Amino acid sequence: MSAMQELRGLLRQRMVRFFALSGMLVWVAKVCVDYKYSVRDLDTWWHLKVGDWIVENLAVPHSGVFSLTAAGRPWVAYSWGYEVILSRAYHWFGLMGIGLLGTILTLVNAYAVFWSLRRLSGRFWEAWLLAACTLYTFLFILMPRPVFISILFYIVLLTALLESNRSGNVRRLYWLPVLFLVWANIHIQFIYGIFVLGLFVAAQFLPRLTDSFGITPTYLRAASVPAKPLAVLFAACLLATLISPYGYRLYLVVLSYSKAHYTYGMIIELQPLNFRFSNHFVQLLLTGGGFVAVGWRKKVDLFKFALLTFASVVGFRTMRDCWFLAITAAAFIADSPSPARGEDGEETWLERGAMLLTLAFFLFLFSRNFGFNERTLDRTVSTIFPVDAANFLRRNPLPGPLYNNLDWGGFLIWYMPQYPVAIDGRNDLYGDDLDRTFYEAQSALEYKDDPYLSKARCVLLEKKYPLSTVLKLDPRFNVVYEDPIAIVFARR
Numbered sequence: 001m002s003a004m005q006e007l008r009g010l011l012r013q014r015m016v017r018f019f020a021l022s023g024m025l026v027w028v029a030k031v032c033v034d035y036k037y038s039v040r041d042l043d044t045w046w047h048l049k050v051g052d053w054i055v056e057n058l059a060v061p062h063s064g065v066f067s068l069t070a071a072g073r074p075w076v077a078y079s080w081g082y083e084v085i086l087s088r089a090y091h092w093f094g095l096m097g098i099g100l101l102g103t104i105l106t107l108v109n110a111y112a113v114f115w116s117l118r119r120l121s122g123r124f125w126e127a128w129l130l131a132a133c134t135l136y137t138f139l140f141i142l143m144p145r146p147v148f149i150s151i152l153f154y155i156v157l158l159t160a161l162l163e164s165n166r167s168g169n170v171r172r173l174y175w176l177p178v179l180f181l182v183w184a185n186i187h188i189q190f191i192y193g194i195f196v197l198g199l200f201v202a203a204q205f206l207p208r209l210t211d212s213f214g215i216t217p218t219y220l221r222a223a224s225v226p227a228k229p230l231a232v233l234f235a236a237c238l239l240a241t242l243i244s245p246y247g248y249r250l251y252l253v254v255l256s257y258s259k260a261h262y263t264y265g266m267i268i269e270l271q272p273l274n275f276r277f278s279n280h281f282v283q284l285l286l287t288g289g290g291f292v293a294v295g296w297r298k299k300v301d302l303f304k305f306a307l308l309t310f311a312s313v314v315g316f317r318t319m320r321d322c323w324f325l326a327i328t329a330a331a332f333i334a335d336s337p338s339p340a341r342g343e344d345g346e347e348t349w350l351e352r353g354a355m356l357l358t359l360a361f362f363l364f365l366f367s368r369n370f371g372f373n374e375r376t377l378d379r380t381v382s383t384i385f386p387v388d389a390a391n392f393l394r395r396n397p398l399p400g401p402l403y404n405n406l407d408w409g410g411f412l413i414w415y416m417p418q419y420p421v422a423i424d425g426r427n428d429l430y431g432d433d434l435d436r437t438f439y440e441a442q443s444a445l446e447y448k449d450d451p452y453l454s455k456a457r458c459v460l461l462e463k464k465y466p467l468s469t470v471l472k473l474d475p476r477f478n479v480v481y482e483d484p485i486a487i488v489f490a491r492r
Helices: 003-011 014-035 044-057 080-093 095-121 124-138 147-167 176-184 190-212 227-240 249-259 262-266 278-295 302-317 319-334 349-369 374-384 387-395 406-415 427-442 451-455 466-473
Strands: 402-404 458-462 477-482 486-491
Touching: 014 095, 014 124, 014 349, 044 080, 044 406, 080 095, 095 124, 095 147, 095 319, 095 374, 124 278, 124 319, 147 176, 147 190, 147 319, 176 190, 176 227, 190 227, 190 249, 190 302, 249 427, 262 427, 278 302, 278 319, 302 319, 374 387, 387 406, 387 458, 387 477, 387 486, 402 406, 406 427, 406 458, 427 451, 427 466, 458 466, 466 477
Parallel strands: 402 458
Antiparallel strands: 458 486, 477 486
């Protein structure tokens, strides 16, 4: 027996596959526990405070709560479902609840990517390699947020559509309205799902429409799914997204985001891929592979071509949405037929249970070795956010209004609620004009003309910003507290 045959025989062994998949998930768990992404995220804290507010008031907010400058503006808490879950996780388990929730969401997404590619390709190692490349492009670029649930739901949706497209069975999709009902109450990017489903419906209608006019493009694949029940299903999904406390106003949020410009130039994760990092090149390779897989067939699938083109525009336009492109391209590569394809048996429930136990065991070890506990998480928060400065203001309260930099606004909403913040990470609430005012001021540009700084009697800033330096020389303010990361000014 040759070495190649021995290698092939080894790779076919279920135990080897078990260790390969478990190893991938253990690696993801290790990174989550080591870097403690959940408590490092700037937006975690205002999400947590909004969740607390919803639980306390048994209602959802409709205006800019917790903000001084935008309190009267209309606002939609479009992630209210996630925020309630986050609130309860912290209420029951403290910072460990936040950390575990983020870790679980990350691991579920990692497995979901593999699960989807395995179902579509029918091959373990093809799915494993594609999943590794896909996860490398986006999984640790983002921190655990509501978008992680959007990623999970998109994976499920796209897998179902591709399987239905392959089989021609529309009944596989009858449960989608339930998915969209939940999705619309968890995160605003359900709009991606609605768009993709609408594109799928259009791709089934268009060939039939051209046929009715006697035009049959030979380069396009014929429609495979019955169009009328699919159209009814799309309408049902659209209606399901309206069953939320905000109804149609969710779509107005999408419209407002489409009009934003300034924040896309200032926030790093909203900027285009700059190809300074290796994951950007992996994403480029995945995208190229996706287009090759779509174009390799004798007849082009209109749905795949249109979706991959749209995903490319979105995924290369903003780093935050690179997941949308990577998952789409990988799914199309996995779904491309191969003459040598053989169906590998999926993991049994016993194997999945053993994998779960293995993952739990390593999570326990990692937690002990990397200090994933309440005390260390609290210390991590204190090194990133102005905990000591806020404690100083609790002991020595200064009169408001408060002026703060944008990055810390979300944390101050949660940790220092007695001071309504001047600005925070809810860009849809503040809009381009306010964001520009605060960005320019914290960079010490035109800060003397900032009306909010002029009215402030208490200023809490991150020391890295130029504004914290120039205010030391400003006769209007006096330094009352300073530590390695934060500085507090009081108006003289």
